[in-house]
Amino acid sequence: MNQDPNWERQLVERLASAALVEQRRTRQWKIFFRLVWLALAALVVAAMWSSADGEKTGVGLGGAHTALVDLDGAIAGDNKTVDKLVEGMEAAYKSGNTRGIVIRANSPGGSPVLSGMAYDEIKRLKKQHPDIPVVVAIEEVCASGCYYIAAAADKIYADKASIVGSIGVLSSSFGFTGTLEKLGVERRLMTAGANKAMGDPFSPENPQHEAIRRELIDDIHKQFIAAVKLGRGSRLKSDPDLFSGRVWLGDKSLPLGLIDGIGSARSVARDVIKAENIVDYTPQDDLTSRFARRFGVSVSDGVRGLFASRLF
Numbered sequence: 001m002n003q004d005p006n007w008e009r010q011l012v013e014r015l016a017s018a019a020l021v022e023q024r025r026t027r028q029w030k031i032f033f034r035l036v037w038l039a040l041a042a043l044v045v046a047a048m049w050s051s052a053d054g055e056k057t058g059v060g061l062g063g064a065h066t067a068l069v070d071l072d073g074a075i076a077g078d079n080k081t082v083d084k085l086v087e088g089m090e091a092a093y094k095s096g097n098t099r100g101i102v103i104r105a106n107s108p109g110g111s112p113v114l115s116g117m118a119y120d121e122i123k124r125l126k127k128q129h130p131d132i133p134v135v136v137a138i139e140e141v142c143a144s145g146c147y148y149i150a151a152a153a154d155k156i157y158a159d160k161a162s163i164v165g166s167i168g169v170l171s172s173s174f175g176f177t178g179t180l181e182k183l184g185v186e187r188r189l190m191t192a193g194a195n196k197a198m199g200d201p202f203s204p205e206n207p208q209h210e211a212i213r214r215e216l217i218d219d220i221h222k223q224f225i226a227a228v229k230l231g232r233g234s235r236l237k238s239d240p241d242l243f244s245g246r247v248w249l250g251d252k253s254l255p256l257g258l259i260d261g262i263g264s265a266r267s268v269a270r271d272v273i274k275a276e277n278i279v280d281y282t283p284q285d286d287l288t289s290r291f292a293r294r295f296g297v298s299v300s301d302g303v304r305g306l307f308a309s310r311l312f
Helices: 007-055 080-094 112-128 145-150 207-235 265-272 287-294 299-307
Strands: 065-072 098-107 134-143 155-158 163-165 247-249 278-280
Touching: 065 080, 065 145, 065 265, 080 098, 080 112, 098 145, 098 265, 112 134, 112 145, 112 207, 134 145, 134 265, 145 207, 155 265, 265 278
Parallel strands: 065 098, 065 278, 098 134, 134 155, 134 163
Antiparallel strands: 163 247
């Protein structure tokens, strides 16, 4: 059997050729994936810039318009919800083309302190600008602290299926009496002041402390009711459940005087304020925050909000 004396060289050449082809394929795939990542990055940046352009503050924009400001999310924690609301309204008032302000509300409520602050700020701004109406347009829900704030507006509108109301106060805690003893742990609590340990979860319920807590939430409830009555006035109807903390759908809250009509931000701008062009004055987060939020980094804010203390 004859054997090609050059077979070893041919084998090496074939192996080298195959390696070269594989190397080219690998390089092509690397280039392909790099182009894909670049395209995705470009799309993300373009989307964020587009969002920023579409939602930027409307100061200086020409033409009569309705100013839109969002009241969105739980009213708690770092006060961002209230700050954005007030800042957005102030920016809208600075424009000579604002014919009215629509607060687009979608919040389950939260802190009575922050809600009261927002209520007072809306009242102050309305007094300074009496010719510019402030109208709340409820989307999914405006309950508790959100409704506290909404009551400061001139009018309130909601969808027929929106959740409205919850004029009440909630204070919750836990009791772990006996838990430490079962674990063999001795707790040594020292206080100066008879009521300093009020609410301590490892101490037995104290009737005096319970009475104090009841007084606190009753006083906050009275403040809440007074604010709603002042804001809504004679539009409120007499109903035993009105200030009980219950909620109603939008179409059921209308005859109670909790809202003034069925509508949305768009219909309010068109039919109530008579300025169909809407400009969003809600302050926007910076580019980095928007990028992080779009990729889920801000989920921690939502988790933190679930455990934040709130009174109603």
